[in-house]
Amino acid sequence: MDFEGEITDPIHRSIRFTGAERDIIDSPVFQRLRRIRQLAGAHLVYPSAQHSRFEHSLGAMHVAGLAGESLLAKGHIDNADVVQELRLAALLHDIGHGPFSHLFEEVLETKTSTSHEEIGRRIIAKSEIADALAKNGYSADHIAGLSFGQSKTGFLNEIISGGLSADIMDYLPRDAYFTGAEYGKVDYYRLVSSFEVAKGRLAIDRSALNSLESMLISRYEMFKAVYFHKTVRSAEVMLLQSMIAGDDELGLSDTSLDNYLSLTDEATLERLCTLQGIAGRLARDYRDRRLLKCVYERFLHKRERNKRMDRKALSKMEEEIAQTAGVDRSLVFADASRASSMPLTPSKQEMSFVLVADKTGVQEVPVSDIPLVDSISGFFDMLRIYTTAESRQKVERSVKKVLGEKETLGIGAGRHGR
Numbered sequence: 001m002d003f004e005g006e007i008t009d010p011i012h013r014s015i016r017f018t019g020a021e022r023d024i025i026d027s028p029v030f031q032r033l034r035r036i037r038q039l040a041g042a043h044l045v046y047p048s049a050q051h052s053r054f055e056h057s058l059g060a061m062h063v064a065g066l067a068g069e070s071l072l073a074k075g076h077i078d079n080a081d082v083v084q085e086l087r088l089a090a091l092l093h094d095i096g097h098g099p100f101s102h103l104f105e106e107v108l109e110t111k112t113s114t115s116h117e118e119i120g121r122r123i124i125a126k127s128e129i130a131d132a133l134a135k136n137g138y139s140a141d142h143i144a145g146l147s148f149g150q151s152k153t154g155f156l157n158e159i160i161s162g163g164l165s166a167d168i169m170d171y172l173p174r175d176a177y178f179t180g181a182e183y184g185k186v187d188y189y190r191l192v193s194s195f196e197v198a199k200g201r202l203a204i205d206r207s208a209l210n211s212l213e214s215m216l217i218s219r220y221e222m223f224k225a226v227y228f229h230k231t232v233r234s235a236e237v238m239l240l241q242s243m244i245a246g247d248d249e250l251g252l253s254d255t256s257l258d259n260y261l262s263l264t265d266e267a268t269l270e271r272l273c274t275l276q277g278i279a280g281r282l283a284r285d286y287r288d289r290r291l292l293k294c295v296y297e298r299f300l301h302k303r304e305r306n307k308r309m310d311r312k313a314l315s316k317m318e319e320e321i322a323q324t325a326g327v328d329r330s331l332v333f334a335d336a337s338r339a340s341s342m343p344l345t346p347s348k349q350e351m352s353f354v355l356v357a358d359k360t361g362v363q364e365v366p367v368s369d370i371p372l373v374d375s376i377s378g379f380f381d382m383l384r385i386y387t388t389a390e391s392r393q394k395v396e397r398s399v400k401k402v403l404g405e406k407e408t409l410g411i412g413a414g415r416h417g418r
Helices: 021-023 027-035 040-044 053-073 080-091 102-111 116-127 128-135 140-146 152-158 166-179 188-193 206-227 230-250 265-273 277-287 311-325 392-402
Strands: 005-008 013-018 195-198 203-204 293-301 332-340 353-358 361-366 379-387
Touching: 005 152, 005 311, 013 021, 021 027, 021 080, 027 053, 027 128, 027 265, 040 102, 040 230, 053 080, 053 116, 053 152, 053 195, 080 140, 102 116, 102 195, 102 230, 102 265, 116 128, 116 140, 116 166, 140 152, 140 188, 152 166, 152 203, 166 188, 166 206, 188 195, 188 206, 195 265, 195 353, 203 206, 206 353, 230 265, 230 293, 230 332, 230 379, 265 277, 277 311, 293 392, 311 332, 311 392, 379 392
Parallel strands: 203 353
Antiparallel strands: 005 013, 195 203, 293 379, 332 379, 353 361
């Protein structure tokens, strides 16, 4: 490949880029990702977590290139141009994210039927990104399909998203580095160098199973320590509820490209802070780090989950707690967060097996056969009740009366897209 320059990066040391990649990186549409933090409100708990979707996208491109080069050298890819397509697809896989990343997707799910992937496809096909791709001889529709798991070549999709993807191999060490957490160590060089292709799917050499196990455990620990941290989620609940409450006035869920591409973290927060009522109050408290207090939390693993709670059930819970506490209904927030313990495949199914190659051939190894990984497989759910500092004691007493110590409390309405 003809590289035209390089970027210094704290995770990968040096990220080289081609002319086609430079044209995309330099476009205003892609530069917008500098203004969307990778971890939404986590910087209010981990002050150095200021990194953005911009550098993550560069890192994912780098790892996808390493994976493509490994498969090219082994003959699984027969054209070096496919490696460039993989890099472009990874570079653009997050182009459709709105302000505050996955949080805004929860707003879209509440207000519309559109996902950030669908918006990403439109951005690639209908913005200056399409022109940059065409200028360099690439089809916008083809790159968009590969970016969002719709390539006809299954193993290429797996390089972009899933348990062996460039996405996870960049965001885990990057998030760990910038939060200061010690869980995100990933030996991605070992993993990508072991890549094989079997049955049209991505496989790894058996000798790399320990590296895969370590990465999956790291991801699980990062969810517990960072992504599902109670104070991180407090900030996210405030942003989420502010955006939902302020949507009618600000038109945040208007997914026309002109409007959508104007939405970045700080621009959206500034607009929210000008509002009256609960939307403005929550936004201003978030800005000034007057965060909601967690007065109850309950973690459930798949083996003890009873039933899922939808928004209607959570709203009923909020009303009952507020009434019992004698506080305004707007001061109580029930949050049910859910995540798959295993990464999701390109088809959005939980990773249940890995293809393993050795001298005897290729076999499907269930996740349950990988030591330690079986113990964390499935979904984990977290129910939390938040309120303001002023109402903390009243709501805490009320929660004990309303919820008590119910061991069969079903949770899991919200979701985290990682």
